[in-house]
Amino acid sequence: MFAFALPMASEEGGFIPPTVHDTHLPEIFPWAAEYGTGFGKQMLMIALSVVLISWFFTMAIKNPKLVPGKMQYLAESGYAFVRNGIGRDIIGEKNFRPWIPLLFATFFFVLLNNLFGAIPFLQLPSFSHAGSAYAMAIIIYGTWIAVGLKNHGIRYFKLAVTPPGVSPVMLILLVPLEIISNFIVRPLTHSLRLMATMLAGHIIVMLAASGARYLIVVQDQLALNGVGVLVIVGYVAMYFLELLIMVLQAFVFTLLTAIYIQGAIEADAH
Amino acid sequence: MNSTDFILAAEESVNPLLPNPWEILATGVGFAVLLFIVIKVIAPKFEQAYEDRVTAIEGGLEKAEAAQKEAEETLAQYKAQLLEARTEANRIREEARSEGAQILEDLKTKATDEATRISEQAQRQIQAERVAAQSSLRNDVGTLATELASKIVDEALKDDARAQHVVDQFLNDLETQQSAGASN
Numbered sequence: 125m126f127a128f129a130l131p132m133a134s135e136e137g138g139f140i141p142p143t144v145h146d147t148h149l150p151e152i153f154p155w156a157a158e159y160g161t162g163f164g165k166q167m168l169m170i171a172l173s174v175v176l177i178s179w180f181f182t183m184a185i186k187n188p189k190l191v192p193g194k195m196q197y198l199a200e201s202g203y204a205f206v207r208n209g210i211g212r213d214i215i216g217e218k219n220f221r222p223w224i225p226l227l228f229a230t231f232f233f234v235l236l237n238n239l240f241g242a243i244p245f246l247q248l249p250s251f252s253h254a255g256s257a258y259a260m261a262i263i264i265y266g267t268w269i270a271v272g273l274k275n276h277g278i279r280y281f282k283l284a285v286t287p288p289g290v291s292p293v294m295l296i297l298l299v300p301l302e303i304i305s306n307f308i309v310r311p312l313t314h315s316l317r318l319m320a321t322m323l324a325g326h327i328i329v330m331l332a333a334s335g336a337r338y339l340i341v342v343q344d345q346l347a348l349n350g351v352g353v354l355v356i357v358g359y360v361a362m363y364f365l366e367l368l369i370m371v372l373q374a375f376v377f378t379l380l381t382a383i384y385i386q387g388a389i390e391a392d393a394h
Numbered sequence: 395m396n397s398t399d400f401i402l403a404a405e406e407s408v409n410p411l412l413p414n415p416w417e418i419l420a421t422g423v424g425f426a427v428l429l430f431i432v433i434k435v436i437a438p439k440f441e442q443a444y445e446d447r448v449t450a451i452e453g454g455l456e457k458a459e460a461a462q463k464e465a466e467e468t469l470a471q472y473k474a475q476l477l478e479a480r481t482e483a484n485r486i487r488e489e490a491r492s493e494g495a496q497i498l499e500d501l502k503t504k505a506t507d508e509a510t511r512i513s514e515q516a517q518r519q520i521q522a523e524r525v526a527a528q529s530s531l532r533n534d535v536g537t538l539a540t541e542l543a544s545k546i547v548d549e550a551l552k553d554d555a556r557a558q559h560v561v562d563q564f565l566n567d568l569e570t571q572q573s574a575g576a577s578n
Binding site: 144162163164166167170171173174177178181182185188190196199200203204207224225226228229230233250253254255256258259260262263316319323 | 410411412413414415416417418419420421422424425427428429431432433435436437439440441442443444446447450
């Protein structure tokens, strides 16, 4: 399975770089079904992430101690980071409490699925697949629109697209822009930012691996083999950069979620 | 999968923006399950643990404050008591000193009085004895004189010479008596 992830360089025809298509592994059930029709590794990892997150945080807080142990401390730090660092700071002291679970689930769901891309053998960030990123963005999109409607009624759509203190003439220009920006571009950028960074990271892994393999295994010249080793060294640096990006993207995704919800709650408070 | 499949796959152009509908479903369902668990189990437990800790810490602080206050009060009380005791001790010492002086004074007075009394008594006794001695002496002298007179008269009646002799003897006796008294 794992070996199949690495594209074979044609032995005679020179180096063929891996393509986006190679990020899609064959489906597991039914085996090797056509893309988009079966159950694959990526979906397995989504399920795995749900199990791991639920297990870890439930275990860590099973018997809470006043003076926490290592596991409880780690879990509490993570919880407090999302609760206070994202929820309270963005949504505000008054309204943030009902949104803690959503932000918490979003952050750790995205974070762990991103980190899967850095774990050998798993080595696949779930959100490099557009479907997952779209799903998350749709859930968040639906949520903040519902929040806006609940807080302000149908008037919310007017509030969301008319910046206050702008002359009517300017509004003719601004309203279409606001509609496009808030209701069309926002969910797209929200999902594509995550998906694109993860896909790029994943492709770098494939490129480095296949390139290094080609230079070291296929080429006979010692100099080129040496360059292959350099590729691996360079990849290690890229690996740590990727780790940073994985954490950062999970943070950004959750931060934007909080900002959208806050905007919907306080649409009239410009 | 063999190499022909790969070549075929590479030729297929896949748009990475087109989602696999199954992935949307899997992610949506997965996230819903996770969110449910977080809402039902994880978030309440963490909030509860946080609340408990806040309560415990605040309670502990309050307890410590109360204890400190109590300790301070006790210390102040002890200090006051110590000061009181010290004053009391000073007072007692002062009192004892003055009392001692008083007693000494009293004793001195008493001793002086007693001495005066004793010496007066002795004086009086001496006086009385002197009076007694005087009266007894007067008696003796009277008796002696009478005796002498009777003797003189008696002898005179008999003989002048003899009378002279008696007078001489009397005077001699008196002399001897006197010298004996002086030597005494």
